[in-house]
Each structure stands twice: as C-alpha cells, then as structure tokens.
Amino acid sequence: MDLLIKNGQVISHENQLIPVQLWIRNKTIYAIGKVFDEQYFDQVIDAKNQLVTQGLVDVHVHLREPGFAYKETIQTGSQAASRGGFTTICAMPNLNPVPDTLERFVQVQEIINQDAINHVLQYAPITKNLRSEELVDQVTLKKAGAFAFTNDGNGVQTAKTMYLAMKEAAENNHTIVAHTEDESLLFNGVMHEGQKARELGLPGIMSATESSQIARDLLLAEQTGAHYHVCHVSSKESVRVIRQAKDAGVHVTCEVCPHHLLLADEDITQNHGYWKMNPPLRAKEDQEALINGLLDGTIDCIATDHAPHSFVEKNQDFLDSPFGIVGSEYAFQLIYTTFVKEGIFTLEQVINWMAIKPAEIFGLTVNRLNIGDKADLAIFDIEHPYTVDEKRFLSQAKNTPFIGKELFGDTLYTLVDGKIVWQGETL
C-alpha cells in the first residue's frame, strides 16, 4: 500500500511552514521529498495549503468503558480523538470496575484491542478502587500494559499512600500521575472560589485544594526519586511550586488543559453544567500563569481531560451536574485559533506541547516526521474557519461551553499506522 500526501506543509524547527510531499508505505513514512510521480501510488491526498503534522498525543482522556458506556465508549472516544487529530490517547482508570487487578485490566485491554481506531494506552490506578488505602500491584499491571498509574478523578488523600506508591514507582521506573485535590479542603465547592462564585451564590473551590496536595507530592517525589506527573494544573500557586521543584531537580512534569488556557471564571455566562469541570476555571491571573508556565517550560504539555457525560447529567446547574467537559474534537483548533493566530504561541511550540513532549516525558517513541517514523499523522485545515457543532461530534457526549465557537484548523485527515481513520469534509 503506497499513499502520497502531496502539496502539504510541515512546520520546521524555525517555525516556518515548508512544502513537503510524504510517501507513506504501509505503516511508516517511506520517503520525504519535493515531487513524486503519482503513478506509483494507490492513493493520493491533496493537502494543498494545509498543515501536515505528526499525530497528536493526549495523555488525559476518559473513555468510560467499562461501567459508563452511556457517557462514552472506547470506540466513540477513540473516534472523537481521531477527529481531533490525536493518534495516541491515554485513558483514565476511573471506570467500573476499576482496572486494579490483572483480570480487570485485561478486560479493558480486550475492549481496546477490539474497538479502538487509534492507539489507546490504558492507565492503571494507584490504589484499589481509587480509595486511598491499598496499593495495586504495579509490576503486574505494568506487565499487562499499564501506561502509568493514577487515581484521576480523585486525589490520593494520605501522604503515606502516595509515598509508598512513589517508592514502588521509583524502584520500577514507573510514573505516578496525579489528580491533586485535598478533599478535606473541598467544602463541597463546585467552582473556583472568587467573585463569580459569590455572584452566583455557589460554594467555591480554593486553589489550595489543588496546590497544597501538589506541594506535598513534590516533596515526596524528591524523597523517593519517582517521576511525578501532575494532571490539569489550574492555579498560579501550582505553577509556582512546580517551577520551584523543577529548579530543585525534582523529576516532575505536568499538563494543562485547553479550557484553562482559554477561559477564566469571569467568562462563565450562566449557572449551567457545561461550565463545570474539575479543576474549575480559575481567575484571570491563574490563566495568565498557565500561559506563562507553558512558555517558560514549567508546564510540559497540553492534555484535553476529555470528560464525557450524558446530556441529562450535564444539562443541570452547577450544584447538580457532574464535573467535566469534552475536549478531544477541537483541542488543537482552540489552541491554534486563540494562541497561534494571535501570535502568543508559535505553531512549532504547539506541536511540541501536543505531540512531541507528551510522548517524550512518558518515554513513548517520538514521531519527528522522519523517514522510518510511524505514519501516525494529522492534516489540519489552517486556511478556512468552521464552527464547533455538537451535531458533528463523534463523541457520544456534547458537554462543552465551546459549542458555536468559530475556529480554524479543522481536521481533514488522521492516519494511524498509515491507515486513514478520520476523513473530514472535503473542501
């Protein structure tokens, strides 16, 4: 099978769009050049004026299977991610049953093998049933294919449990990934504690609910030598303590979500569940700290935290709705439109944060668009605007405040192992 992508443009290290033709043979990039004779190819994609990149990597998605297939399945979640240009996604273990034993983990892997259309890497939990008590057997779960270990959805509540988990992780070269939330500091909060929460009369979530647990974990990571990765960093204090820990040589990495980069609590227009996520949209100065954290290297990568829920669950107010918004299908496009077109980030930086760094920090093979690299690719239409339309979502869920937003960069094609898994509307 020979496939030609002609007239495309790739972004160079110097942030220049350079014309390129890619020859894909079977699963890999076979040749890169200026002109190839089309007669050699079984299929030709004309990527005129479009951006051709390595496939994006998302280290934080919720696919909800087994246990919550009414929200999303591995199949629909993997299709949604492919539509967003993601060729590798890492799925959180807040499932039912939680994949905390070999048998339960293998059960999830089997659904992945059967239904996923891109590379889905499954996380295992840190503790049994996501309760901060009994540790899982990391070595066994890692052998079964666990990507890394996390209780995402919940923080690890006791320092002792986190310490022991990190100790085992350090001994075995595993990564501990943390949703940080000290439940004793939650006070039933539903949105960031600030002016907006007071206006709406809703209980707030302090930044320290997140940052104080990060501070604890950073010291435990220093003590144990474990690689510690922080999920969805949202506050300026979190960025500050992570920056300090990096300066001190702690092996810490972290991610930020597009919604925290684009929005602050003051942007919330109504008391509706589509605006509710954990961690919450914080203050303008937090948003600025996140942008600066990416730019100065404190924050390593961008991850969506794609968190699908049913319409009935999310079509409620802040008090009753569950936390979480979907993000797979327009993450690159949000960042591209808001930050690249406005000159705040370069395209080269965004590809680094969404494709290269997430792979690099977790020790995955990095696709650098070289000959011999896997043909995991995305083609984005950076020329024409389109509107985020929930009716076109491949995700089962529609819960997001970004519906109706005009964006650039719609995904025209996504290729996984040289195979087209998403083809957008042709222009």
Ligand SMILES: NC(=O)N[C@@H](CC(=O)O)C(=O)O
């Ligand atoms: N982010 C969310 O608001 N919700 C996530 C859990 C999580 O990622 O913390 C979910 O599972 O729905």
Ligand SMILES: [Zn+2]
């Ligand atoms: Zn989380």
